[in-house]
Amino acid sequence: MSTSGYGRAMMLLLCLPIVFVAGCWDSKDIDNRLMLGVMGLEKRSVDSPLNVWFRFPLPKGAQDGTTSKQDFFTTSQYGQTVSDAMNKVRYKLPKALDPSSTRAILLDESLAKTGVDPYLEFAIRERSVPLDAVVAVIRGNMERIFTHANPTGELTGIYTKLFFEKYAGGIPRKNRTMLWEVYAKLYNPLHSNLIPLLTEGKQNSYVLAGNAIFVKDKLVGELNLDESLLYEIFTHRFHDSEVELMSKSDIRIVHNHTRVSTSFKDGKPIIRLDTSLVTTLIDSSRYRRQNASEVVAEFEADLNAHAKSMFEKTQRLGADVFGFGDRFRSRLQPSEYEKWPEMFKHAEISYSFRVDLRNTGLEFLD
Amino acid sequence: MKRLSTLSGYDMLAIQMLYKGAVAGFIYPNFIIRSTEGAYWIPIAVWAAGALLSSWIFSRLLAQLNGEKLIAGIHASIGGIWTCVICLPVIFFLLTALVVMLRAYTEVITMTMLPTTPIAFLNGMLIAPAILALAGMMPIVRAARVFFLLTLLLTLVLLIVGLSDVHWITGAPWIRTNGDFLLDKRFYAASFIWMGFVITSLIGPHTRHSARRNWKMYSAALLCTLPLIMGYIYLPVMTFGRELSKRLTFPFISKMDSISHYWILFENLTAIFVSVTMFYLFIVIALKLHAIGEMVAVIMPRANKRWIHSGAFLVVYASATLLVSWRVVENITILTIGLRLYVMFVFPLFGLLALAYGRRAGKEGAL
Numbered sequence: 001m002s003t004s005g006y007g008r009a010m011m012l013l014l015c016l017p018i019v020f021v022a023g024c025w026d027s028k029d030i031d032n033r034l035m036l037g038v039m040g041l042e043k044r045s046v047d048s049p050l051n052v053w054f055r056f057p058l059p060k061g062a063q064d065g066t067t068s069k070q071d072f073f074t075t076s077q078y079g080q081t082v083s084d085a086m087n088k089v090r091y092k093l094p095k096a097l098d099p100s101s102t103r104a105i106l107l108d109e110s111l112a113k114t115g116v117d118p119y120l121e122f123a124i125r126e127r128s129v130p131l132d133a134v135v136a137v138i139r140g141n142m143e144r145i146f147t148h149a150n151p152t153g154e155l156t157g158i159y160t161k162l163f164f165e166k167y168a169g170g171i172p173r174k175n176r177t178m179l180w181e182v183y184a185k186l187y188n189p190l191h192s193n194l195i196p197l198l199t200e201g202k203q204n205s206y207v208l209a210g211n212a213i214f215v216k217d218k219l220v221g222e223l224n225l226d227e228s229l230l231y232e233i234f235t236h237r238f239h240d241s242e243v244e245l246m247s248k249s250d251i252r253i254v255h256n257h258t259r260v261s262t263s264f265k266d267g268k269p270i271i272r273l274d275t276s277l278v279t280t281l282i283d284s285s286r287y288r289r290q291n292a293s294e295v296v297a298e299f300e301a302d303l304n305a306h307a308k309s310m311f312e313k314t315q316r317l318g319a320d321v322f323g324f325g326d327r328f329r330s331r332l333q334p335s336e337y338e339k340w341p342e343m344f345k346h347a348e349i350s351y352s353f354r355v356d357l358r359n360t361g362l363e364f365l366d
Numbered sequence: 367m368k369r370l371s372t373l374s375g376y377d378m379l380a381i382q383m384l385y386k387g388a389v390a391g392f393i394y395p396n397f398i399i400r401s402t403e404g405a406y407w408i409p410i411a412v413w414a415a416g417a418l419l420s421s422w423i424f425s426r427l428l429a430q431l432n433g434e435k436l437i438a439g440i441h442a443s444i445g446g447i448w449t450c451v452i453c454l455p456v457i458f459f460l461l462t463a464l465v466v467m468l469r470a471y472t473e474v475i476t477m478t479m480l481p482t483t484p485i486a487f488l489n490g491m492l493i494a495p496a497i498l499a500l501a502g503m504m505p506i507v508r509a510a511r512v513f514f515l516l517t518l519l520l521t522l523v524l525l526i527v528g529l530s531d532v533h534w535i536t537g538a539p540w541i542r543t544n545g546d547f548l549l550d551k552r553f554y555a556a557s558f559i560w561m562g563f564v565i566t567s568l569i570g571p572h573t574r575h576s577a578r579r580n581w582k583m584y585s586a587a588l589l590c591t592l593p594l595i596m597g598y599i600y601l602p603v604m605t606f607g608r609e610l611s612k613r614l615t616f617p618f619i620s621k622m623d624s625i626s627h628y629w630i631l632f633e634n635l636t637a638i639f640v641s642v643t644m645f646y647l648f649i650v651i652a653l654k655l656h657a658i659g660e661m662v663a664v665i666m667p668r669a670n671k672r673w674i675h676s677g678a679f680l681v682v683y684a685s686a687t688l689l690v691s692w693r694v695v696e697n698i699t700i701l702t703i704g705l706r707l708y709v710m711f712v713f714p715l716f717g718l719l720a721l722a723y724g725r726r727a728g729k730e731g732a733l
Contacts, residue, residue, distance in 0.1 A: 131624045
């Protein structure tokens with residue numbers, strides 16, 4: 001064998017042990033893992049420990065050996081922190097707990113009122129839960145939500161994800177919020193969190209009740225469903241279409257555009273919103289008929305009323321859930337950013353709506 | 367006549383872009399984001415101008431060589447002892463740069479994919495580029511040409527996908543700066559991404575023509591990679607905001623983690639980013655090890671090339687394995703600021719002086 005050939009052979013021999021050690025660490029077969037679908041964080045009072053709910057989807061193969069017809073497994077665990085609860089729940093599980101596929105994190109309303117920051121930090125620090133998991137606040141009995149089967153049969157975790165995703169059951173009012181958004185806004189003094197608020201459903205797992213307003217990491221108020229629609233329009237988060245019910249007719253918003261202009265006047269933020277909406281009429285009363293201009297006038301009045309109540313609520317709380325503060329980044333010094341919630345309370349916010357009613361359909365309005 | 371195996375223009379472009387891809391995605395964004403409260407593009411632009419100046423001085427130096435290698439030319443002019451004096455900081459810089467690069471990458475793998483795999487095992491990835499470095503310059507260049515096409519395409523896709531959930535207003539202020547970064551050590555620590563021309567200057571023979579062409583291609587590569595560098599910094603900032611981005615160790619990796627689209631077939635974009643970066647790293651680590659080998663071979667002409675490479679491999683591997691904490695990696699980058707400034711600006715000036723001295727001594731000898 002030549003010298004170079006010998007060298008190559010030696011090199012190959014030296015590299016061979018790598019093949020044998022590959023997979024020695026971090027390898028757990030998928031059969032030996034319990035993939036977490038949804039996680040629920042519950043805290044009944046300030047002094048009570050954190051209770052973490054875990055719901056795991058069970059693959060078909062795993063169900064064959066069980067007497068239960070359920071396609072999921074639920075358990076809960078008390079702990080000081082989420083990581084503590086996750087460590088302790090491992091004492092009960094026959095397989096490895098794998099939170100890397102978590103699709104949703106549900107926060108109990110009481111916990112949200114005491115502050116969510118200490119309970120969400122684990123996700124980004126340890127990178128254990130995906131940052132694109134959806135987050136929602138739950139009002140009601142979390143146990144029932146976690147222990148009852150999904151009414152439409154989707155796998156655990158997927159149900160909650162589909163509930164919010166715009167490619168499935170998501171509608172603008174549902175305001176899909178992902179974990180990274182919540183976490184980013186916890187640190188951004190110019191933008192407060194607005195997280196979907198779900199209530200325990202009688203027939204379904206849960207029902208959308210509105211959106212929870214946060215100041216820093218604490219739940220302080222909520223937007224109702226109509227106000228949530230305005231929030232989506234003003235923040236350019238509106239997608240697809242949405243129905244607005246009125247006294248004598250129902251309207252579908254199909255397109256919208258909002259122009260936001262901001263300025264400072266005597267140290268006071270001035271925010272101007274000009275919204276144009278393209279709508280279609282989907283239903284009208286047979287007994288109390290309206291013409292097109294009356295429908296538009298009523299719709300505009302409704303929008304103005306919702307916008308007024310929404311801004312009154314958020315300004316009173318100093319919660320800029322719209323992120324208007326980000327538009328003032330260049331005009332404020334970084335040291336002034338923390339003062340933004342107070343400045344937002346006194347901001348002059350004006351808005352106008354231009355509604356274009358497409359007189360389409362098989363029945364024309366006068 | 368034997369053709370000089372100098373880098374072609376395309377090779378230079380590919381290597382310089384691979385270099386930026388290898389170093390711009392990890393520690394760099396965090397350093398820049400934490401270095402200023404003003405617009406981020408300004409410190410980037412200041413360093414880009416500094417890099418152009420440094421590479422221009424280097425190109426003047428390389429233009430003095432007539433098909434020689436840089437260190438060999440300096441050695442022929444001023445002798446072994448003085449060559450050793452001016453080159454030792456460069457060798458030390460290359461070794462620390464290799465340690466930081468390797469350790470930063472293995473830290474990323476630990477954080478993203480293999481949390482319990484020992485760092486000592488992950489550092490073993492150094493074997494492949496070490497073998498490539500031993501094979502010589504042209505095998506590295508040929509590998510670079512292949513990797514360049516593959517990685518450039520994937521990086522472009524990742525950057526385009528990274529535009530989702532971006533809000534331009536959170537990137538503000540876009541114009542304002544008070545020059546605060548000039549007083550921040552992290553701004554100077556971020557100099558390591560502008561060292562690409564130094565690496566290619568230390569390997570291979572150079573001529574007046576190749577020096578001029580290489581500088582032009584370096585400038586072109588710098589312009590082409592600016593969007594990449596900006597993307598690594600601004601995409602996380604425009605997604606998470608400045609406040610959270612400052613707290614993230616690897617902002618671009620968190621950005622990749624946050625992307626969620628129905629139409630994306632791959633669930634884990636972070637794994638793709640980390641894998642693509644591995645290709646970048648293979649080439650850059652091989653180039654640096656090769657540069658160390660070439661320098662030591664000139665200073666210690668009797669030393670066996672394989673032993674030199676094995677020694678460099680062991681030093682880098684052992685040092686990277688001994689670095690337990692991520693903070694130590696950051697501190698090394700900060701502590702070696704002076705070393706990098708020497709390599710970028712002082713070393714080429716010493717080189718010019720050395721070559722001028724050699725020419726003068728040669729003329730006097732001829733008289």
